[in-house]
Amino acid sequence: MAKLDELQDIVVQTRRDILRMVHKVNSGHPGGSLGCTEFLVALYNEVMDLKEGFDMDGKDEDLFFLSNGHISPVFYSVLARKGYFPVEELNTFRLLNSRLQGHPTTHEGLPGVRVASGSLGQGMSVAIGAALGKKLNGDDKLVYSLHGDGELQEGQNWEAIMYAAGNKVDNLISTIDRNGQQIDGPTEEILPLGNLKEKFEVFGWDVLEVAEGNSLEAIVNALNEAKSRTGKGKPVCIILDTMMGNGVDFMMHTHAWHGKAPSDEQLENALGQNPETLGDY
Amino acid sequence: MTKYIDQGKNDTRSGYGDAMTELGRTNPNVVALCADLIGSLKIQPFIDENPERFFQVGIAEANMMGIAAGLTIGGKIPFASTFANFATGRVYDQIRQSIAYSDKNVKICASHAGVTLGEDGATHQILEDIGMMKMLPGMTVINPCDYNQTKAATLAIADHVGPVYLRFGRPKVANFTPVDQKFEIGKAVMLSEGTDVTIVATGHLVWEALIAAEKLEEQGISAEVINFHTIKPFDEEALLKSVKKTGCVVSAEEHNFLGGLGESVARTLTVHNPTPQEFVATQDTFGESGTPEQLMEKYGLNNKAIEKAVLKVLKRK
Structure with missing residues (x-):
């Protein structure tokens, strides 16, 4: 395992990337991105079995699908820092003629992205399809997916959740980013999700809950535990309790930064809380 | 004129099913998905011979389109099939984002299109699907005319890389195209x-x-x-060459006049060679219950309607 402090350096640099990307174009979704930074850094740098380079078919390597595409800043930063494309390209986020669209897409040929997402609720179905493809190909690698908690309000998820359990898609690990917030407010006020663990379990999934969803150690342990539970006839769900805006004090404990960029002063403050580690792009 | 002989009435969906049986034997990458309509889509033989390559998703078309998109990753060629209404309008955004915008090699195979679905009525009779599908960038749209051509088209789209919407129907109709005619996508x-x-x-x-x-x-x-048979890409050359000779045109389709073949014809003519045109199509309406023949009569979708439209357009030359 990479030393946790090495992962932590990537986390801090990724936070800086996220903040600078959304600040530059005065748009994007920093809150959810910051909340999932530790998860995606750990997944790509410690947990997934990845091949060098990128090809769409992704045979004999683990695959990841981002369903809540609005947290593209963290996805792009993690992909770039992992070497899928030059980190300098983060400068083009949301600009005209960029491969780094507001929401991720394959359409501009950005390495690391295998499906477009942003219109919510579609990613789990795609991940299931990729997982079924791996089984058909005799490929024993795994498929990971990430979903927002508010996103579970989309009905397609429940079609997918039902399908994955009913058809024993047990090479799939789907993580729910339970930050409790959505654009209009707390999920429990907008449309209560109820007991997610019980909901997934009653549909037939093997479920892990992680209370410390912004702890690298807790995340790595949970993902390793989830991996050990694959291949046993059930899809695996990780319910990750995260803090939206994690790592920037004024962006935490609120839904206000779901889709809002920081001002110049706020950026300076936020970056001050996260000193450069691996070098800004 | 050239005479055509009905080789025996058959349904276009059986052309799809029989081609799937053939593809099951010849192309190991072809997989099939269905949303609780195996019998209607005539794919039981494919399933019997290739159970591991068939995915029954249940009554969950949105999930089916997403799974189909995912199956392309790793090299499979998914044929996702259900009724045309549930294969398009119900799942437009899933097709748009997960398939078309994501450049996925999914074949959306849609039976029971149009009013000839019959007695089930308007909830199931989609007349807007060609329009929806042809508006999606990169989507190929095919609507074959009989059993033989549907079979040939199904075989052809397996070799075409890119998303395809293949539209066919329920009733038994005349089967008159040559049995081994090669299907060329985009060639009228x-x-x-x-x-x-x-x-x-x-x-x-x-x-x-x-x-x-x-x-x-x-x-x-x-x-x-x-x-x-192919609405998109549209064979402009074939149309323009013909109207240069005849000077007027009638378009005929089992679809709303908004968004269908007729509109692609009109657009082409407007840009290249403005020409009088009459539309044989439904007139911005839903269908209703009835037999296919009754509905084609009531909604003006038969040879009588075409004849009438021709007589009308000739006067406008």
């Missing part, structure tokens, strides 16, 4: 040459166009009949 088929009027037809209306042309011939009117 000249069925009968003529000099006075061009009839461009797609799907079930192609046979009706041939009947209309015979009746017109008895009146001394020479109609050219072209089968536009």
Whole structure:
């Protein structure tokens, strides 16, 4: 395992990337991105079995699908820092003629992205399809997916959740980013999700809950535990309790930064809380 | 005019099912998905021979489109099939984002299109699907006319890389195209040459166009009949070459006049060679229950309607 402090350096640099990307174009979704930074850094740098380079078919390597595409800043930063494309390209986020669209897409040929997402609720179905493809190909690698908690309000998820359990898609690990917030407010006020663990379990999934969803150690342990539970006839769900805006004090404990960029002063403050580690792009 | 013989009525969906059986034997990458309509889509033989390559998703079309998109990653060629209404309108955004915008090699295979679905009524009779699908960037849209052509089209789209919408129907209709005619995507088929009027037809209306042309011939009117089995990409050259000769056109389709074949014809003519055109299509309406024949009569989708439209457009030349 990479030393946790090495992962932590990537986390801090990724936070800086996220903040600078959304600040530059005065748009994007920093809150959810910051909340999932530790998860995606750990997944790509410690947990997934990845091949060098990128090809769409992704045979004999683990695959990841981002369903809540609005947290593209963290996805792009993690992909770039992992070497899928030059980190300098983060400068083009949301600009005209960029491969780094507001929401991720394959359409501009950005390495690391295998499906477009942003219109919510579609990613789990795609991940299931990729997982079924791996089984058909005799490929024993795994498929990971990430979903927002508010996103579970989309009905397609429940079609997918039902399908994955009913058809024993047990090479799939789907993580729910339970930050409790959505654009209009707390999920429990907008449309209560109820007991997610019980909901997934009653549909037939093997479920892990992680209370410390912004702890690298807790995340790595949970993902390793989830991996050990694959291949046993059930899809695996990780319910990750995260803090939206994690790592920037004024962006935490609120839904206000779901889709809002920081001002110049706020950026300076936020970056001050996260000193450069691996070098800004 | 060139005469065509009905080799025996058959349904276009059986052309799909029989081609799937063939693809199951010849192309190991082809996989099939269905949303609780195996019998209607005629794919039981494929399932019997390739159970591991079939995915029953249940009554969950949105999930089916997403799973199909995911299956392409790793090299599979998914054929996702259900009724046309549930294969398009119900899942438009899933097709748009996960398939079309994501450049996924998914074949959306849609039976029971149009009013000829019959007694089930308007909830199931989609007349807007060609329009929805042809508006999606990168989507190929095909509406074959009979059993033989549907079978050939199904085989052809397996070799085409990119998303395809293949539209066919429920009732048994005349089967008249040559049994081994190669299907060329985007290439209209000249069925009968003529000099006075061009009839461009797609799907079930192609046979009706041939009947209309015979009746017109008895009146001394020479109609050219072209089968536009592919609506997108649209074979502009075939249309323009014909109207240059005839000077007027009737488009015929089992679809709303908004968004269908007729509109692609009109757009092409407007840009390149403005020409009088009449539309045989539904007039911005939903369907209703009835037999296919009754519905085609009531909604003006048969050879009588085509004949009438020809007589009208000839006066506008």
